Amino acid sequence: MKLYYAPGACSLASHITIRELNLEVDIIKVDILKKYKTERGEDYYKINPKGYVPYLTIDPDTSISEGAVILQYLADQKPEGKMSPLEGTPERYKIQEWLTFIATELHHLIDSFFAKYHFTEAGLKFQKAKLHKRLAILETQFTDNDFLMGADYTIADAYAFTVMNWISAFGLDVDISDYKNISAYMNKIQYREAVQTAMKEEGLI
Ligand SMILES: N[C@@H](CCC(=O)N[C@@H](CS)C(=O)NCC(=O)O)C(=O)O
Numbered sequence: 001m002k003l004y005y006a007p008g009a010c011s012l013a014s015h016i017t018i019r020e021l022n023l024e025v026d027i028i029k030v031d032i033l034k035k036y037k038t039e040r041g042e043d044y045y046k047i048n049p050k051g052y053v054p055y056l057t058i059d060p061d062t063s064i065s066e067g068a069v070i071l072q073y074l075a076d077q078k079p080e081g082k083m084s085p086l087e088g089t090p091e092r093y094k095i096q097e098w099l100t101f102i103a104t105e106l107h108h109l110i111d112s113f114f115a116k117y118h119f120t121e122a123g124l125k126f127q128k129a130k131l132h133k134r135l136a137i138l139e140t141q142f143t144d145n146d147f148l149m150g151a152d153y154t155i156a157d158a159y160a161f162t163v164m165n166w167i168s169a170f171g172l173d174v175d176i177s178d179y180k181n182i183s184a185y186m187n188k189i190q191y192r193e194a195v196q197t198a199m200k201e202e203g204l205i
Contacts, residue, residue, distance in 0.1 A: 001023070001025040001056060002025065002026045002027075002028055002056070002057045003026070003028065003054060003055070003056055003070075003117060004027070004028050004030050004044070004055040005029060005202070006029065006032045007029050007143050007202040007203055007204060008055050008163060008169065008170075008202060010053070010054065010067050010086055010107060010159075010162055011054035011067065012162045012165075012202060013054075013071060013155070013158040013159040013161070013162040013163075014054045014056065014070050014071060014158075014205075015198040015201070016158040016161075016194055016195050016198045017070070017075065017083055017158050018198075019197045019198045020081065020083060020158070020192075020194040021075070021077065021083060021097070022079040023074060023078065024055075027201065028040065030044050030053060031044075032044075032051070033129065034075060036148055041195060046088070048065060050065050052130075053069075054069045054070050056073065058073075063090060067103065067107075067159065068096075068099040068100065068102070068159070071155040071156075072095075072096075072099070073153050083154050084155050085149070085154075090147070094149065095155070098149070098156040098160075099156055102136075102163060104158065104161045105134045106134055106163050106164070107159075107163045109127065109165050110131065110163050110172065110174075111112070112167075114170065115147065115166075116172075135176065135182065138160070138179075138180050138185075139179045139180075139182055141181075142182060142184070147185075148160060153192075157189055158195075160188040160196070161185075164176075164182065164186060165186065165190070169204070
């Protein structure tokens with residue numbers, strides 16, 4: 001298998017999961033900012049016509065895009081690693097609820113702050129208010145739960161960590177200092193061995 005990634009991008013969640021589960025996957029860097037080439041010099045659009053990361057090639061005929069789906073595929077390769085509830089269980093729908101929340105509510109909302117100069121002042125205020133409402137949901141979740149699925153660390157946490165880490169790592173204009181539970185959650189995840197390994201491999205730390 002091959003995972004196509006860009007340093008610090010949303011693909012970090014898949015990279016973390018690969019290291020958590022000790023899966024045999026080649027990790028291939030892609031320039032998604034300018035040239036859209038892999039580190040091997042290949043035209044990335046020829047590999048993944050969508051042009052974005054993450055992208056997982058399983059065999060010459062099968063590839064998956066969309067991070068939330070790639071994460072589930074990776075977790076299913078080693079069910080004993082318990083990075084996701086099993087297919088067909090009610091908990092599987094619960095983790096899909098969180099993965100969808102992260103993908104549709106958090107990921108692109110936080111992403112939009114990288115280009116905040118596109119916003120009018122009113123637009124920026126609107127985006128901030130919306131993001132704070134979504135962060136408040138997580139702050140409440142972590143009042144009584146260590147992780148999104150309760151006591152167990154899963155792929156949903158790898159994904160939530162990855163996108164919320166952008167706020168501090170890239171100095172985005174969002175004040176999260178009041179979210180004590182989120183801050184404790186982020187620290188707990190950041191110092192996991194697999195997270196440190198993936199971040200080092202991407203040159204982030
Ligand atoms: N819908 C995709 C979006 C992935 C995405 O936004 N990837 C960003 C990095 S975090 C990217 O590759 N951007 C480059 C581009 O869009 O050209 C997913 O959920 O996996």
